[in-house]
Amino acid sequence: MERRTFLKLSAAAGSALIVPVFGNAIAAEELLNPMARQFKKQLADAAMNSATKAGATYCDVRIGRYLNQFITTRDLNVENIVNTESSGVGVRVIANGAYGFAATNVMTMDAVADAARQAVAIAKANAKLQTEPVQLAPVKGVGEVAWSTPYKKDWRTVPVKDKAEMLIAANKAGMDAGASFMQSMLFQVNQQKYFASTDGSYIDQDIHRLWSPLTATAVDKSTGKFRTRDGLSSPAGMGYEFFDAKQEHKVRAAGGVTTLYKGGYDLIEDAKAAGRQAKEKLTAKSVEPGKYDLVLSPEHLFLTIHESVGHATELDRVLGYEANYAGTSFATLDKWQSKKFKYGSDLVNIVAEKTTPGSLGAVAYDDEGVPAKKWDLIRNGILVNYQATRDQAHIIGEKESHGCSYADSWSSVQFQRMPNVSLEAGKKPMTPDELVKDVKKGIYIMGRGSYSIDQQRYNFQFGGQLFYEIKDGKVGQMLNDVAYQSNTQEFWNSCAAMCDERDWRMGGSFFDGKGQPSQVSAVSHGSSTTRFNAVNVINTARKIG
Template sequence: MKRRDFMGLTGLAAGGLLLPSVPGLGGILVDPEQLLEVMDPALKKRLADAALNAAKGAGASYADVRVGRYLNQYVFTREKQVQNITSTESLGAGVRALVNGAWGFASTNTVTEAGIAAAARSAVAIAKANQKVQKQPVQLAPQRGYGEVSWKTPIEKNAFEVPVKEKVELLLAANAKALENGANYINSALFQVNEQKYFASTDGSYIDQDVHRIWPTFTVTAIDKATGKFRSREAMSAAMGLGYEYLTPRASDKMAGPAGTTVVGYKQRYDMLEDAAQAAKHAKEKLTAKSVVPGKYDLVLDPAHLGLTIHESVGHPTELDRVLGYEANFAGTSFATLEWKAKNIPYGSKLVNIVADKLQPGSLGAVGYDDEGVKTKEWDLITEGKLVNYQKIRDQAAVVGQQESDGCCYADAWSSVQFQRMPNVSLRPGTTKLSVDEMISKVDKGIYISGAGSYSIDQQRYNFQFGGQVFYAIEKGKITGMIEDVAYQANTQEFWNSCAGSCDQSDYRLMGTFFDGKGQPSQISAVSHGSSTTRFNGVNVINTARKIG
């Protein structure tokens, strides 16, 4: 599901009631107390062995099984009302089998040794049927088994242990702050996810993982009753791979925006009340802000904004399955083909260094092992402006002459087959000490942008347009006031080649999404993107205001 669709959903009064029809948000309704239950690891191992033995007995040369328990809780409020509280559980197993170079996959919610063994035999039968249409045999990169290992998101406070009453009170308090500061409407939501995943394979791995994620968000709207004009601002929070401690603000995690603005950012903790109050003020200020004059500007992009641009213009084009055309029927292809890479064409300026990783603490993509049992890592995608690598999994490595997976194979549910998904993709911060104010002081004519807004990008991830949440004019090195109706247009190469530098590590922050959509049938995944505030010179800015009549 696209981010814009999701934000529209949370803005609806019936948003919570629509959950069962939203990809990745389904499951069986359960009492909140059931979210604290855990499966016996010994039972999961017996179930896994039943699947692996059945697959090998039916003729598989390789097999893996994922026993998954996916827990979700969503709290929705609007102004002074609680709209919905939903707790769901989804439990089942998916088995993948390789037979004579062809894949087969089957899943079941009959979580017994007999039920999972039956699914394994079905996966083998499907693999044998697929041989008839298989053009080239699958080549799996070698992968050693790890035996019995475990990994858990390093959280301080399990969000599912926090009483629902406390969560509701937090959201309603944020709503009250927005209303007190001039908002006419606010809807808010808190999303909590726990993936309990057990992976086993004929390579000899038995991997137990406990993954936690959280996302507080809201949309604030202010109205000019005299004119009927209205403006909104969304939360500046980031979806994070953390526990409920993310909602316990610390002074050290508060990041002040540049002088002349009221923008505040956050690192590993988030003050929802402060952000809601600030959002109301921003929405009101937007009502009287000057409309941007189109033209070329130097852009100073905050991490809360730049993350989405990284996602669309770097994250997706460097997915190897997209590069190879596997996603062409649904999600598109990539301009950054193998032939394009071989020409050594600059992806960006020499200041652009972009890394992929599945390790970064607090990120949405942080796990110990992927859904093929590959230990996760960090690797470079772009070094000094040159594309040096892609994102790939076990059955793709041989295509580009490499010997190992990057550990970025993922399925959004036990009933979904795992495939290549985007890891965290981040822009490395600058190596020279540089604050946001110092960066702005060197801009003669520019715009500071924070927060992710609407966007559009073509099927090859080349030509694009991005908006934001708040915009401030920069003149002769100073912020001169809020402006409106801003969007910038470029192609990926022009944009990243216009990169003139980033602030240092002290300004580095994450943003992310729970809902990166891809595949047929479509799956979602959670991914983060890190950066420091970054400058791009001479970017084309348009005015998005539309006159009717």
């Protein structure tokens, strides 16, 4: 039941955003109907008892209710409103040293017991072909516990009319400021996840996330030329108060200030800026290729972190298990074992965690019942660790899992997924204005753009949304057609300075794909504004040769 379908939403520039939609369409009021915790416990016990009797030495049960509401608007019109719900039970077991998994959307004791027996049968069949038994790092059972994303306003209780009017108001603000067309969207997710295992855990988690991307398009009618500017918002793990918070955070741009927000987002103000800047991009100077010092804003740098560090330190990629989907990793075990591989400069400290409030990855426990934690991936530029799950921990000498197992649905088997991966802020007091003072020839880059990276997460190219020339320590005119090229080790070793904690904030990916069949997850990446010296910049509008 309910295999993945896709909702195709046309973006303002004629491209398309492909958004996975899980489950069946439902009325908005049905989003608030909860599933009783005691009933979930009974289902879990039925599955675990059945699995044990059938010969499983371990069993975990994930009972999920996954709710989504997606709203899309273009100009002054609502294009689409979708509410979906999907619920069911996934059972994973170990029998004869091998994994087995089965799932059902029939929420009865008999159905989940049958699914558990099927999982055991699959495990026993797998065991005939498996050369080594599964080794699970120990996890202490926590009994019955509950956790929820901290939020003040439940998005499910806010009238759809109010949300649509907010998006349309943003579109109008963008068009009034100079955009020819505007598109804005609102993605809202609630994952009600119940985990139980034969280790003795019964964990009930209520997870909330949202994101409001927008695109402004400006058209020169005399030439047919157009330019776009996407929103600078970052998706967050919080409630609808995301749109109420006004904790101002300023980032230096050309001749003025672009206002972003920590802990919230002013959609209308960003839409105004997007409309104005999309129009300005029509007449901006095209960049001259060459070597530049790059000053990268956090809502841009998050994606470079995600692709060149986050994916590169996933242990399944390192081991070659993930080769078919987006490749493996250059950060092989021999580099980690040497204890001296210079991933970046001495300033580069990158941590993994699932504990930061408001982040997309924040939970109390992962999908193997492992408590959320924080650990180093890169310390003083040296590769020191990877991301591992319970069955991977022994490979790198860890005594416990890092707690980064995740499944995007009750019907999907959990596997290693990226936690939040972030670059620590600089220790020396420094503002963005101070960071650019000694840059003679540079470019200030803001926002997420197009990108490309090779199958080993090594050679790459990244664009952005906004580009400003830095000349003799001052931010100047807007530039166009900018992309930078490097390889992961060269790039991170060119890291020369970064702003302090006052400037640190998180960007993130709301739909990060991995696995076969593909699963999506949401993950945040934090940094402060950071400078990278002598990076190769190309002009994306010029033909080669």
